[in-house]
Amino acid sequence: MDGQSLERYDVTLIGGGPVGLFGAALAGLHGMKTKLIEALPHLGGQLYALYPEKWIYDVAGFPKVLAKDLVAQLVEQAMRYHPTICLEETVSDLEALPDGAWRLYTNRDVHETRTILITSGIGAFTPRKLPAANAERFEGTSIHYFVPPLKTFTDQRVVVVGGGDSALDWALALTDPAREVILVHRRDEFRGQQETLRQFSAHPKARIRVWTEVRDVAGTNRLEAVQLINHQTKETEWIEADAVVAALGFHSNLGPIKDWGLEFHGSSIVTNEAMQTSRPGIYAAGDVAYYPGKVKLIATGFGEIGNALGHIRGYLHPGHKGGLPHSTNLKVEREG
Ligand SMILES: Cc1cc2nc3c(=O)[nH]c(=O)nc-3n(C[C@H](O)[C@H](O)[C@H](O)COP(=O)(O)OP(=O)(O)OC[C@H]3O[C@@H](n4cnc5c(N)ncnc54)[C@H](O)[C@@H]3O)c2cc1C
Known part of the structure; x- marks a missing residue:
C-alpha cells in the first residue's frame, strides 16, 4: 500500500x-x-x-x-x-x-x-463446467450452475445434467414449473437419494437418459437445442431445450x-x-x-x-x- x-x-x-x-x-x-x-x-x-x-x-x-x-x-x-x-x-x-x-x-x-x-x-x-461445445455462450442465461428462482423455468423444456443429490433434487423440483425435464447422466447408476429418483421417474413430465452426455449446444439469441451422445451406442441426437441445469458439483x-x-x-x-x-x-x-x-x-x-x-x-x-x-x-x- x-x-x-x-x-x-x-x-x-x-x-x-x-x-x-x-x-x-x-x-x-x-x-x-x-x-x-x-x-x-x-x-x-x-x-x-x-x-x-x-x-x-x-x-x-x-x-x-x-x-x-x-x-x-x-x-x-x-x-x-x-x-x-x-x-x-x-x-x-x-x-x-x-x-x-x-x-x-x-x-x-x-x-x-x-x-x-x-x-x-x-x-x-467454483462450479464444474459443462464439458459441451459452445456452452460458454449461454452460461448465466440458459445454462445454469447456480439455479435461479424456479419460476424462471415456467413452461420450459429443461435438461438437468448429473447423477448426484443436487441433480436429482433439481430435476424433481423443476417438474413443477417446467413443461418437461430431461435428466441426463453419463452412467446408469445415480449417486443421489433413491427415493428422489423414484419420485422423479414416476412424474409424467420426467425423462431419463443414462450413459448420455451433452456434447454440444445451439441457439441464436437463446438456447434452442442440445446435442446428446450415448456412450454405449455412440449415437448422437439433437433435442429441443430452453435451459440446462448443470449439477456436476463444485x-x-x-x-x-x-x-x-x-x-x-x-x-x-x-x-x-x-x-x-x-x-x-x-x-x-x-x-x-x-x-x-x-x-x-x-x-x-x-x-x-x-x-x-x-x-x-x-x-x-x-x-x-x-x-x-x-x-x-x-x-x-x-x-x-
Ligand atoms: C447437501 C447438503 C445438505 C446439508 N444439510 C444440512 C442440514 O440439514 N443441517 C445442517 O445443520 N447442516 C447441513 N449441511 C451442512 C451445512 O450446510 C454446513 O454445516 C454449513 O453450510 C456451514 O456453514 P458455514 O457458514 O460455516 O460455511 P459455508 O456454508 O461453506 O459458507 C462459506 C462461505 O464462505 C465463502 N468463502 C470461502 N472462502 C472464501 C474466501 N477466501 N473469500 C471470500 N469468501 C469465501 C464461500 O463462497 C461460502 O459462501 C448440509 C450440507 C450439504 C452439502
Whole structure:
C-alpha cells in the first residue's frame, strides 16, 4: 500500500454462509463495526449454492425450513445492523500491521480490520463446467450452475445434467414449473437419494437418459437445442431445450488461506476453546473450524460464532470480561 488510509473495521468475516451471516448479525448487535466479504455473487454459502430447495429440520426454532428461506432470514437479521457487505471478492492475502491490526487483500480491493473471523466453510466454490461445445455462450442465461428462482423455468423444456443429490433434487423440483425435464447422466447408476429418483421417474413430465452426455449446444439469441451422445451406442441426437441445469458439483478450495501461517487439521483451521486460531486476533467458526470432537452442522456453527464474538469483544476491549451480554439486556433499536 502507498500509505493511503483505509477505513478500519473491528471485525471482518471471511465468508457469507449461514455462520458468517449470523456472525454479522451478532457483531452488529454488540456494537462492532462489521464487514463481511463473500466470494460468490450471493450470500448463503452451501445453503444457497448446493441445496437451496432442500428442507432443513435441525435448526433451532424452525420445525422445518427451506435452505433458501433460512438464508433470507439470516440476511434480514444481519442487515438490521448495516454491516458492510462485499460480494464477489475472494480474500487471498493477509498482512500483519505493526499495531496488531490486519490488512486483507482480495481480487478487487484491500481491507483493514482489527480482528478477522474466518467463516469460509469448505472454501470458495467454483462450479464444474459443462464439458459441451459452445456452452460458454449461454452460461448465466440458459445454462445454469447456480439455479435461479424456479419460476424462471415456467413452461420450459429443461435438461438437468448429473447423477448426484443436487441433480436429482433439481430435476424433481423443476417438474413443477417446467413443461418437461430431461435428466441426463453419463452412467446408469445415480449417486443421489433413491427415493428422489423414484419420485422423479414416476412424474409424467420426467425423462431419463443414462450413459448420455451433452456434447454440444445451439441457439441464436437463446438456447434452442442440445446435442446428446450415448456412450454405449455412440449415437448422437439433437433435442429441443430452453435451459440446462448443470449439477456436476463444485470445486471448493480454501486457497491461499492455507498459507497464512495458521495451524491446520486436514483442510480445517485448528482453534482453541475461544475459537481463536494460532495467530492473535484471528478467529474461525463454522465448517472451517476444527477442534477435537467437532461436528459440522449449522447449529454447531451458530454456537461457535457466538463464542468467537464473545472473545473478540474481550480482545477489542480488554476492560470487558469475555462473553456477550444477553441481548434482552441491550439498549438496541428493536423495531424494523
Ligand atoms: C447437501 C447438503 C445438505 C446439508 N444439510 C444440512 C442440514 O440439514 N443441517 C445442517 O445443520 N447442516 C447441513 N449441511 C451442512 C451445512 O450446510 C454446513 O454445516 C454449513 O453450510 C456451514 O456453514 P458455514 O457458514 O460455516 O460455511 P459455508 O456454508 O461453506 O459458507 C462459506 C462461505 O464462505 C465463502 N468463502 C470461502 N472462502 C472464501 C474466501 N477466501 N473469500 C471470500 N469468501 C469465501 C464461500 O463462497 C461460502 O459462501 C448440509 C450440507 C450439504 C452439502
